[in-house]
Amino acid sequence: MSEPRRANSVLMRSSEITKRVVVTFAGEDIAQVKDIIYAANGGQVGGFTLNGRGFLAGPLKTSLAWASVAALGPDAVMIESDSVLTSTEEVLASTGTAGDGQHGDILGSDVLTDDGSNLGRVVDVIIDVTGVHGDQADVVGYEIAPDPKMGAAERLLIPLPDTLAASGEHLIVPAAVRNFVSHDLAGFGAAIVAYRNQLNGQS
Amino acid sequence: MRFSEAKRRPVVSIASADTVGRLNDFIVDPAARRVAGLKLKATPGNGDLLPWANIKGFGVDAITVADLDAIVLADDNLSALGDKHHAPLNKRVLTQAGFELGALQDIDFDPDTGELVALILADGDVEGARLVAVGSYAVIVRA
Numbered sequence: 079m080s081e082p083r084r085a086n087s088v089l090m091r092s093s094e095i096t097k098r099v100v101v102t103f104a105g106e107d108i109a110q111v112k113d114i115i116y117a118a119n120g121g122q123v124g125g126f127t128l129n130g131r132g133f134l135a136g137p138l139k140t141s142l143a144w145a146s147v148a149a150l151g152p153d154a155v156m157i158e159s160d161s162v163l164t165s166t167e168e169v170l171a172s173t174g175t176a177g178d179g180q181h182g183d184i185l186g187s188d189v190l191t192d193d194g195s196n197l198g199r200v201v202d203v204i205i206d207v208t209g210v211h212g213d214q215a216d217v218v219g220y221e222i223a224p225d226p227k228m229g230a231a232e233r234l235l236i237p238l239p240d241t242l243a244a245s246g247e248h249l250i251v252p253a254a255v256r257n258f259v260s261h262d263l264a265g266f267g268a269a270i271v272a273y274r275n276q277l278n279g280q281s
Numbered sequence: 282m283r284f285s286e287a288k289r290r291p292v293v294s295i296a297s298a299d300t301v302g303r304l305n306d307f308i309v310d311p312a313a314r315r316v317a318g319l320k321l322k323a324t325p326g327n328g329d330l331l332p333w334a335n336i337k338g339f340g341v342d343a344i345t346v347a348d349l350d351a352i353v354l355a356d357d358n359l360s361a362l363g364d365k366h367h368a369p370l371n372k373r374v375l376t377q378a379g380f381e382l383g384a385l386q387d388i389d390f391d392p393d394t395g396e397l398v399a400l401i402l403a404d405g406d407v408e409g410a411r412l413v414a415v416g417s418y419a420v421i422v423r424a
Contacts, residue, residue, distance in 0.1 A: 105375070105417065107417070
């Protein structure tokens, strides 16, 4: 059977993760992902807020901390049992996120280079899931609707440095990012590595 | 032997040589990875459950039991495992890594022991030993 051997690292868009069903090892679908809670100043996935399953189900009061995720697969988010869900406040506190997640803040923000040029507006977040069962999930890039002066009609992928400065309004990235823009996820992994190496003076 | 082949097979009492029912459905114990028992129809009494331990022989033409007492009305284990919620066939098969393999079409089992040998999917087989659980949403297998 064509069951994929999970590569060491898989890039996903945050928009692919939201709505994904949350399933226990007992085979019960107990929730679906509503939104991503970011941790480490937007650099990592800290957990997920949840919606109930079914036609009329609304948001749940409980959330799923990243540490309790058994696997983030292409078809489902796997957890051991529904007992790993905790209150949303608890997950937000553990990620150092006050109030309602930073997701809304990142989507729609302008990406500004440190030499003062606006690259475009963030429309999706690229997440790198590493480890056999998706043990770690780092934010490694943004998909942007490019500013007209970029001369690109389609969405672009821009890699992120290991750390970045973010406010609700702007995301500041080093200007060198211009040389590492990608058009699809296929070549994006290599672009992230090359960009980070250059920033670290290893190019 | 596959579940689909054995469906509707008559259950015959060795004591009376009468047909005492027909196989309607398999009841699976996913944790033990074996057939826990059978759900019958057309039984002479009220009982319609046949625990695996009460089967004398699971043959190609008939399933034999010692007598009618082998068929029971209620069994805590079988009643819990036998509801629709825990029926594995036609459910999606999901690995513990969150990858969907397809719908479960059939199950291959060992008629001597009741052990589940393989889960049959459109794209191929999954070893029975990989089975973890059967829930209302999915059949879970080890990645």
